[in-house]
Amino acid sequence: MRILWELFITFFKIGAFTFGGGYAMIPLIQTEVCYNKNWVKEEDIVDLLALAQTVPGAIAVNASTFIGYRIFGFRGALAATLGVVLPSFLIILSLAGLLIKYGDNQLLEKMFTGIRAVVVSLIMAAVIKLYRPCIIDHWTLIIAVAALFALIIFNIHPIIAIIGGGAAGYVIYMKYIVNYECGGKG
Amino acid sequence: MIPLIQKEIEVNNWLTAQQFIDIIAVAETTPGPIAVNSATFVGFKVAGFYGSLVSTIGVVFPTFIIVLLLSKAVNKFNSHPVMRGLLYGIRPVVVSLILLAAIFVGKTVLISATGFMGLDWISILIAGAAFIGVYKFKLHPILLIVLAAISGVILY
Numbered sequence: 001m002r003i004l005w006e007l008f009i010t011f012f013k014i015g016a017f018t019f020g021g022g023y024a025m026i027p028l029i030q031t032e033v034c035y036n037k038n039w040v041k042e043e044d045i046v047d048l049l050a051l052a053q054t055v056p057g058a059i060a061v062n063a064s065t066f067i068g069y070r071i072f073g074f075r076g077a078l079a080a081t082l083g084v085v086l087p088s089f090l091i092i093l094s095l096a097g098l099l100i101k102y103g104d105n106q107l108l109e110k111m112f113t114g115i116r117a118v119v120v121s122l123i124m125a126a127v128i129k130l131y132r133p134c135i136i137d138h139w140t141l142i143i144a145v146a147a148l149f150a151l152i153i154f155n156i157h158p159i160i161a162i163i164g165g166g167a168a169g170y171v172i173y174m175k176y177i178v179n180y181e182c183g184g185k186g
Numbered sequence: 187m188i189p190l191i192q193k194e195i196e197v198n199n200w201l202t203a204q205q206f207i208d209i210i211a212v213a214e215t216t217p218g219p220i221a222v223n224s225a226t227f228v229g230f231k232v233a234g235f236y237g238s239l240v241s242t243i244g245v246v247f248p249t250f251i252i253v254l255l256l257s258k259a260v261n262k263f264n265s266h267p268v269m270r271g272l273l274y275g276i277r278p279v280v281v282s283l284i285l286l287a288a289i290f291v292g293k294t295v296l297i298s299a300t301g302f303m304g305l306d307w308i309s310i311l312i313a314g315a316a317f318i319g320v321y322k323f324k325l326h327p328i329l330l331i332v333l334a335a336i337s338g339v340i341l342y
Contacts, residue, residue, distance in 0.1 A: 017328050018217050023287035027320070027327045043277065050276045051256060053283070057249030058187070058219030065253040074254065081250060088218025089242055092226040093235070099212045107339060112215060114338020116295045117309040118330050121317035123288040127281060128321070134277035144278035151286055161279050169275010170268065177274070178267055 003072055004079045010037065011064050011083030018084075019112070020119045022059035027122035029067065030129065039071045043133040053158050060084060139172045187221040191228070200232045221245055308341045 010032050018025040026049070033039050040048075048070060052062035061084060068080025135141050146168075147161045156164075188210065195201050201209070209231075213223035222245055229241030263269045296313065298306035312334055319325040319333075 013328065016217055017331050019331070020291060021287070022219060023284060023291075026284060031327055046277050046280050047273050049284075050273075050280045051260065052253075053280075055249060055252050055256065057246075057252075058221045060219045061222065061246055062249055062253055065250055066257060069254065069257040077250070077254060077257070081246060085218070085222055085242065085246060088216055088223050089226050089238070091216050091218075092212070092223055093230060093238060095216070096209070096212055096227050096230065099215065100208045108215060110338040110342040111335040112338070113295070113309065113342060114312055114334040114336070115331055116291065117312040117338075118316040118334035120288055120292045120295055121313045122320060122327050122330065123284060123291065125317060125320045127285045127288060130281050130284065134281045140274065140278040143275055144282045147279040147282040148285065151282065158283055161283065162276055165275040165279030166272040167275065169273070169278075170271035173271030173274045174267070178271075 001075075004075055006037070007068060007071060007076055007079040008083040011068070011080040012086055014064070015060075015084035016087035018060055019115050022063070023123055024119045025060050025063065027126045029063070030126055033067060033071075040067060041133075042130060044070065046130060046134055050162050053162060139176070140169075143168055143172075188224070191221070191224050195228060200228055205231065312337050312341070 014025060014028045014032060017028060026045075029045060030042065034042050034045060045067070048066040049059075049063055052059050052066055055062045061081060064080045064084040065077045069077035072079070135144055143165050147165055150156045150164070151158070151161055192206065195206060209224055209227045210220070212227065213220045216223050222242060225241040225245040226238045229238035231237070233240070260269075292313075295309050296306055297304060298309075301307060315337075316330050316334060319330055320327065
């Protein structure tokens with residue numbers, strides 16, 4: 001089962017280098033799953049990310065399980081989840097004692113400051129790459145801007161934004177796009 | 187998730203307050219989600235290797251099941267027009283969410299109380315270089331992360 005092994009290794013890599021929260025995983029997933037291995041298309045990753053936000057639990061783990069399932073069903077989900085969780089597990093087991101004693105040192109601080117700076121750019125680049133597949137017309141642009149507005153100004157919860165966007169998208173899609181595709185009353 | 191973990195630890199008397207603070211700090215510097223890292227560590231403290239195994243599986247398991255069920259449900263309706271309509275609207279929202287995440291991390295990283303004009307120019311430099319690296323030269327994120335760690339040590 002070659003692909004299961006590859007799935008495991010890929011998510012192991014992703015899990016080992018996801019610093020700074022679940023979103024930092026997105027550029028890694030894009031590069032490995034979409035561009036390198038071509039397992040899932042970018043647009044589909046976005047759908048899975050949306051789903052991952054609605055489920056309780058760490059988004060990093062959720063997203064991995066969703067993507068693993070999409071690629072290879074139950075066993076894929078298992079391989080991806082195991083892969084993404086294992087690096088942390090091993091590191092904590094082996095290093096936790098040391099980290100607690102010596103973790104508060106300058107070297108690590110500097111390393112992490114550098115890493116966090118790069119994570120910002122990586123996430124920005126991910127956004128730019130996702131723009132074209134996701135914002136395909138003026139409606140989607142309006143939805144994106146409205147979501148941004150609601151999230152920043154009104155501080156709504158991401159799930160609310162996702163549900164709202166889905167509902168708006170559904171209405172717009174049914175009203176304007178399906179009709180057009182069917183050439184008349186949908 | 188951290189308040190939940192704290193509550194459980196208090197109730198069961200697994201860690202002292204200081205140990206808890208330590209592990210949160212560690213969990214933030216090791217890769218992977220804080221939730222999983224904390225669970226692994228608490229498990230280890232309480233019951234050694236098997237403890238860490240059990241608590242890690244425990245923290246991941248419910249999510250795993252929910253995701254499986256949701257995936258099956260979603261797959262069944264994938265080409266249904268209702269689904270496509272929902273996704274049509276959800277995708278732009280997710281783009282905004284990710285953009286916000288970038289802005290949020292950016293704010294904490296690039297702004298500095300002690301920097302010139304209130305900005306952390308070294309971070310901006312590293313971030314700028316990384317952006318060019320990933321966008322123009324299509325470098326692998328992992329490579330950039332390693333380079334970033336090294337740059338951080340050299341430049342700071």
